[in-house]
Amino acid sequence: MKYKELPMIIDLRSDTVTKPTEGMLQAIIKAPTGDDVYKEDPTVNKLEHRFAEMFGMDTALFFPTGSMSNQAAIKLHTQPGDQLICDKWAHVYNYEAGGVAFNSGVTCNLIDGHRGMMTASAIEKGISPISNYHTPNTTLVCLENTTNKGGGACYDFEEFKKVRNLCDHYGLGLHLDGARLMNALIAKKEDPNNYGKIFDTISVCLSKGLGTPLGTILLGNNDLMSRAIRVRKILGGAMRQAGFMAAAGLYALDHHVERLSEDHQKASEIAHTLQKLPYIKKVEPTETNIVIFNLIDEISNDRFIKDMLHKNLQISDMGQGKLRMVTHLDYTPEMHRIVLDVLANYEY
Numbered sequence: 001m002k003y004k005e006l007p008m009i010i011d012l013r014s015d016t017v018t019k020p021t022e023g024m025l026q027a028i029i030k031a032p033t034g035d036d037v038y039k040e041d042p043t044v045n046k047l048e049h050r051f052a053e054m055f056g057m058d059t060a061l062f063f064p065t066g067s068m069s070n071q072a073a074i075k076l077h078t079q080p081g082d083q084l085i086c087d088k089w090a091h092v093y094n095y096e097a098g099g100v101a102f103n104s105g106v107t108c109n110l111i112d113g114h115r116g117m118m119t120a121s122a123i124e125k126g127i128s129p130i131s132n133y134h135t136p137n138t139t140l141v142c143l144e145n146t147t148n149k150g151g152g153a154c155y156d157f158e159e160f161k162k163v164r165n166l167c168d169h170y171g172l173g174l175h176l177d178g179a180r181l182m183n184a185l186i187a188k189k190e191d192p193n194n195y196g197k198i199f200d201t202i203s204v205c206l207s208k209g210l211g212t213p214l215g216t217i218l219l220g221n222n223d224l225m226s227r228a229i230r231v232r233k234i235l236g237g238a239m240r241q242a243g244f245m246a247a248a249g250l251y252a253l254d255h256h257v258e259r260l261s262e263d264h265q266k267a268s269e270i271a272h273t274l275q276k277l278p279y280i281k282k283v284e285p286t287e288t289n290i291v292i293f294n295l296i297d298e299i300s301n302d303r304f305i306k307d308m309l310h311k312n313l314q315i316s317d318m319g320q321g322k323l324r325m326v327t328h329l330d331y332t333p334e335m336h337r338i339v340l341d342v343l344a345n346y347e348y
């Protein structure tokens, strides 16, 4: 078959596997830079300013990774011994190496949500009663949009408003892990400014669908964010000529946001193909660029992953029987045709 002759590896494990495009490389090379530890890098300052404007928030701060940005936000909102509320699938709980406990001395009250999303009423049930000094003090709610383990699901904006009211009522901080927030903005045609009005802090990754080599922006208002630069320093995230990477971020804002709809389209086509196949037990609804599916019991995930690898297709295992494919900038229409063909013709 044709795909077997192609040496090309199709990597759908994550949207983080992309390489900078030629245009992005040019932007990186030409970036004016300075020492960002002195806040003298004009390109970092420009990127931070642009994000703050976009979200209508006071401050944006450039971080090397999304985990560090989330961890810094959690530190800003909590004291050791506090508890945060997040979905049982949340990245901050599952994929940040226990940093919540390590960095902030905080426990997580895990909510059994729907596809990584929590309702305001479920969150309310998870808040510790203030009158009870035996229980950990709930101080923060962390939401994720789009959800990673939930298969790129997007919240309904009305739910955010309810959660905001709840947080106001109980005096809780509200953080958004928006690693793939741009995907949600495009899929739901939402305005980032509305997010700035709801959340106290927002973390947005540049290295996922936006295709930069690294970088995440943490947004917030001055009251909280005045301490963020110190927390970033403590976590080891103060960088010098970071403008080279900020330039990639600026380039991505100009060139890689609108095109996310192409990734969404391809993901939806993969999901559609999978749904019809006899070896598939379940495919999660696919709203953005992540396809999560389960195989029928007769096939093990390990075997399927190996079989796909033999056909030069890389996918990931998300645990609990879930397999994941993520579409991205480097996933071409040609690769897409091959993938649909490999999946449709898989013999188990």
Ligand SMILES: *Cc1c(COP(=O)(O)O)cnc(C)c1O
Residues within 6 Å of the ligand: 065, 066, 067, 068, 070, 091, 092, 144, 146, 147, 148, 177, 179, 180, 205, 208, 216
């Ligand atoms: C990728 C991701 C992050 C950040 O991960 P890093 O690899 O540290 O940049 C945070 N939250 C979610 C939901 C993610 O998918």
